[in-house]
Amino acid sequence: MKLTIKEIAKKANVSITTVSRVLNQNKEGVGKETRKRVEEVIKEYNYRPNAIARSMITKNTKTIGLVIPDIRNPFFSDLARAIEDIANKMGYSVFLCNVDNQLKVLERYLWLLIEKNVDGIIFSSSDSNLNDGVQKLLKKNNIPVMFIDRGDDDSEFNGVFIDNTEAGYLATSHLIKLGHKKIGCITGPKTIWNSNHRLKGYKLAHEQVGLKIDRNLVREGSYTMKGGYDAAKVLLRENKDITSIFALNDLMAFGVYQAARELNILIPDDISVVGFDNLSYNQILTPRLTTIEQPIKKIGEVSVEYLIKQIEQALMIEDSIYLKTKLIVRDSTRAVSKD
Amino acid sequence: MKLTIKEIAKKANVSITTVSRVLNQNKEGVGKETRKRVEEVIKEYNYRPNAIARSMITKNTKTIGLVIPDIRNPFFSDLARAIEDIANKMGYSVFLCNVDNQLKVLERYLWLLIEKNVDGIIFSSSDSNLNDGVQKLLKKNNIPVMFIDRGDDDSEFNGVFIDNTEAGYLATSHLIKLGHKKIGCITGPKTIWNSNHRLKGYKLAHEQVGLKIDRNLVREGSYTMKGGYDAAKVLLRENKDITSIFALNDLMAFGVYQAARELNILIPDDISVVGFDNLSYNQILTPRLTTIEQPIKKIGEVSVEYLIKQIEQALMIEDSIYLKTKLIVRDSTRAVSKD
DNA sequence: TTGTAAGCGTTATCAG
């Protein structure tokens, strides 16, 4: 059915070794005449070597696994695109794995990736709940892994992240400088590392200026539009004196916009809003959202580069890499009116 | 390094054949005692068979390729998620391939997928320009393919789509019924099948009521937010009497919103807008967008099911499948004021 | 420069 190296060899009147040689080495080892003949046959029959068979002996599949919570989250689709692009450029294909932060699903996928002999894994779903078993599994199977976006304070694996605490601090300070004293905060799930760190930054900014943190102003929002919406509704309803909200990702900020609209609360007149991520869909928001910009593309690229370094040169990175974030001030925040 | 069937066999004091048997057949062929012993060893050492080696002989990889223009487009990330979910449920992994409608990239990927011996391909990037070569390539390599979303009028391959003409007709008729006579249309790239069909529906609706189509009211918009924005700017500037715009996807409708905002044109007071796709991000649009709903999840599921049927039972579907769409009327359209 | 042959980790065939 499908052409094999054997048949090509026969057609070119050489051994399969010779065919293999012209397939793999570009320079030496094959006579000029022979090479030409073989190349012609290959071209004529449009022969492609079977990567599976090759993997059997080379022990690498030129394949990596990408494990994320959900590709529909634009943060992750941006990330996936960057990762896929650079991986492909470096000769790797990527398996997409959506795991939704579900341990069962995650484990299933990990086993699958191990069975399929991926050369490495880029991993962004570390929920502190499920991290432990997963890390052991990965470690035991001795498979290169890069964590991204969502890490773990005491992980043995490295990755590429941003300084979430700093970024959370930055965003909150911006609001404080504008005179806000009642700053709501909508967090991601409590089990997610980066949410906790962003919240830490929020607290730090308060402490630094001696502002007390009102427990009622902090609500969990699940990192989804709906979660942001629900949390904002409660926040706005139960805290009449609230003047601003810091949503720990843009998706939830979208939800805040929806809630505000329904409650006839104006942004930024009645309430200031800060997001986190700087997703491209922010463009359609009115007013334009003040947010923290993450270098998503860069995170993807760097993680793949280091993963492949790890794979091909057995070169581990010493420490995790932290990329820079930036506060982007737009129209959703303004100084609190003094009255 | 990694455990093999051979070592498991030795540890359990049986032949590799026996191990293979307990690995694959759940019922018969192995004695109760033996089976138990083997299973224990497998469990103890956490052994997983090497899928690559298995593929060598079974001739299937339990892997499919997903070829799309860009995962960052929320339409495609929704689709990808649905496809990945159901594929995984059916035991398949998916390779993500972003091809951006670029022939060179597409061909590279196709070769890669062929080399990696994917069992089938789900394909959504058929640009009429590049279709021909691709189809031959696929045909020659005798690999099951399902087209989705973007088809081709004279393709030999089948797929799962929607009736774009009908949907375009539906949307346009809605506007016409509201009294609109100057209806702008922002299309996707001219080479894309579904855009052409949606436009056909737009024209049909006009013809049916004897409305002339003003050539200036139709502009190409590249299916992106930016494309919609640019086209809307021109459309709104050059046609002072325009009362509505039909954007052939939601992403471009987002752009229309932006353009309108900048030009201080109110939706729906000054201009009605209809989109296409019903993306979940529509929720953050003010006013809420009237649009055509596509059964994205269903498209993904059906395509995978049929692809796998094709793979496992060599069962080709006779004809392409067309799923139902629905017009969802929200707040971005209103009757044209008579003055 | 070229070819022979071993082997990668499985499954499948065929005996026992």
Place this chain on the structure above:
DNA sequence: CTGATAACGCTTACAA
């Protein structure tokens, strides 16, 4: 019920 052994399509010593 169990086990040798031959594939699968390639790469890689090692020989010629």
